[in-house]
Amino acid sequence: MIRRGRAGGIVLALLVLFLVFSQFGFFSPVRDGLRRSVALPAHWVDVATTRVIDAFKVLFTVNNLARENAELKTENTELKAKAASLEALKVENDNLYKDLQFKKAHPQMRLTPANVVGYSPTGLYQTLIIDRGSRDGLKENQVVVASGYLIGKVGKVSLATSEVWLLANRNLLTPVILAKTGTIGLLRGSIRGLIVENIPLDTKTKIGEAVVTSSLEGIYPAGIAVGHVVDIISAKEEIFLTLRIENPVSVGNLTSVLIVTK
Amino acid sequence: MTTIVQAIFGLLLVLLSVGPVGHHLMLGTGGPDLIIVGLWATIWFLDLGAGIRLALICGILLDLLQFSPFGLWTLTFSVLVFALDFFRRRFLSVASLPHALAALLVMSVLSQSLFSLLSRQYDLRYSLIVILSNLILGAIVYYAAATRWKLFVWWSGERL
Numbered sequence: 056m057i058r059r060g061r062a063g064g065i066v067l068a069l070l071v072l073f074l075v076f077s078q079f080g081f082f083s084p085v086r087d088g089l090r091r092s093v094a095l096p097a098h099w100v101d102v103a104t105t106r107v108i109d110a111f112k113v114l115f116t117v118n119n120l121a122r123e124n125a126e127l128k129t130e131n132t133e134l135k136a137k138a139a140s141l142e143a144l145k146v147e148n149d150n151l152y153k154d155l156q157f158k159k160a161h162p163q164m165r166l167t168p169a170n171v172v173g174y175s176p177t178g179l180y181q182t183l184i185i186d187r188g189s190r191d192g193l194k195e196n197q198v199v200v201a202s203g204y205l206i207g208k209v210g211k212v213s214l215a216t217s218e219v220w221l222l223a224n225r226n227l228l229t230p231v232i233l234a235k236t237g238t239i240g241l242l243r244g245s246i247r248g249l250i251v252e253n254i255p256l257d258t259k260t261k262i263g264e265a266v267v268t269s270s271l272e273g274i275y276p277a278g279i280a281v282g283h284v285v286d287i288i289s290a291k292e293e294i295f296l297t298l299r300i301e302n303p304v305s306v307g308n309l310t311s312v313l314i315v316t317k
Numbered sequence: 318m319t320t321i322v323q324a325i326f327g328l329l330l331v332l333l334s335v336g337p338v339g340h341h342l343m344l345g346t347g348g349p350d351l352i353i354v355g356l357w358a359t360i361w362f363l364d365l366g367a368g369i370r371l372a373l374i375c376g377i378l379l380d381l382l383q384f385s386p387f388g389l390w391t392l393t394f395s396v397l398v399f400a401l402d403f404f405r406r407r408f409l410s411v412a413s414l415p416h417a418l419a420a421l422l423v424m425s426v427l428s429q430s431l432f433s434l435l436s437r438q439y440d441l442r443y444s445l446i447v448i449l450s451n452l453i454l455g456a457i458v459y460y461a462a463a464t465r466w467k468l469f470v471w472w473s474g475e476r477l
Contacts, residue, residue, distance in 0.1 A: 176334040176352060176379060178447075179429075179438040184335075184384070211384040218384040225438045246440050 147310065153202040154313055160203075164276065165317035167191060171309050172216070181224035181244065185312060188215040196274050198315040204304045205229070205268055205279045209314060221306055222249055222281070230272055231281050233258070233298075234265035240298070242266070242281060247288060247299060254296035260284060266300050276315060320370060323359075327374035330355045335382060349450035352379075353428050356394060357421045357451075358458050360401050361411065368398040385435075393431050397424055414459055421455040422448065 158166055169185035187193050189212050197209040199219045207221040208229075220227050223244030231242045231251055238258045240251040251266065264284045270277040282302040289297035334351050352375050360368035376391025383390065401424050409416040429444040 173335040173382060175383065176331070177350065177432050177436075178348075178443050179432045179440060180385075180436045181438060182384070184382070213384075244438075246442065 150202050157203040164315050166313040167316045170311050181221045183219050185217050188213050188217050192316045193217050199312050201304050201312045205281045206304050230269040231266050232269045239269050249300050251298045323370050327371050331378040349454040354454050357424050362462050365402045372398045417459050425451040
């Protein structure tokens with residue numbers, strides 16, 4: 056009993072001594088060494104524990120990720136559809152703007168708008184059908200324009216619909232003028248595209264020259280843009296020049312046209 | 318194929334051909350002639366009667382929709398149908414893909430020639446594109462129809 060008391064006293068004294076000396080940094084190296092030796096295993100345990108916890112977290116969040124992914128996909132699809140529809144509206148807006156510019160440039164003309172309601176089932180006929188007819192003031196041989204360019208003339212007319220012969224129709228001959236040189240020629244459709252024939256050999260025409268309508272036959276008002284020259288295709292031995300021209304209007308994409316009714 | 322189903326099929330063919338969808342099938346300057354391929358498929362996989370009915374339905378619809386002289390399309394399609402049936406019965410085997418495409422080739426060439434004569438428009442490049450497109454579409458239709466209705470087995474039985 057006395058020995059226990061003595062041991063307890065010694066331990067207590069030692070503790071007091073440690074407390075006093077530790078205030079002066081006496082045991083700092085020992086404490087640092089202890090801390091370093093414990094830190095590394097503690098870090099390993101921490102990393103392992105975090106990995107286990109993260110693995111369990113993934114299992115719980117996969118469901119949320121899948122739902123969020125599906126929602127984002129749906130939203131993406133809807134946005135793509137909206138973008139496509141806006142793109143189509145932009146094209147329509149551009150075409151209508153060009154039609155408006157054409158109207159401003161030709162204030163003396165009376166223009167009747169019409170929608171394209173059908174095409175020829177075979178591309179050989181080169182016609183399209185519009186939803187205006189004789190009751191709207193349409194008559195045969197009236198000029199049809201789109202996006203500021205001539206695309207053809209009215210062929211047959213019924214009460215509420217009409218047939219438009221496109222420029223590429225082989226039955227259509229259109230008198231045209233080369234804008235810079237003032238030379239008159241005849242435009243028609245051919246296997247090589249739209250060609251202008253009967254141009255005198257001494258005509259100094261260039262690629263890119265604008266081609267407009269001529270009022271020679273009294274059918275077409277003068278000055279309506281038809282296209283521009285892209286190639287001179289006549290052979291050297293021919294007595295007249297033949298030009299290939301390009302009309303920038305894409306007939307397959309037309310949804311509306313303007314008819315010059317007066 | 319019942320008459321009502323044929324009528325719906327013919328209506329779809331015509332609407333696709335004359336509407337914006339049919340026009341957008343054009344590859345540049347030409348594209349498949351859906352009505353011609355439809356008529357060929359009907360004659361090839363069914364019989365002359367079904368072909369004539371489809372020709373009349375498509376022809377009358379086009380005659381009503383287009384500005385060409387009334388009856389022109391009906392007459393044209395009827396001539397094509399009879400011509401194809403003549404070739405099919407005399408010279409060709411239904412179970413053979415090359416024979417089927419040969420029949421479609423003949424029908425396409427005939428149709429392009431007739432349309433060119435009637436419209437007085439001659440475009441060789443366009444006609445070649447149409448004929449080639451018809452053959453490609455015809456091959457797809459042949460395999461789809463033969464696989465769907467297990468016609469290979471039926472044709473084998475017929476040969477036996």
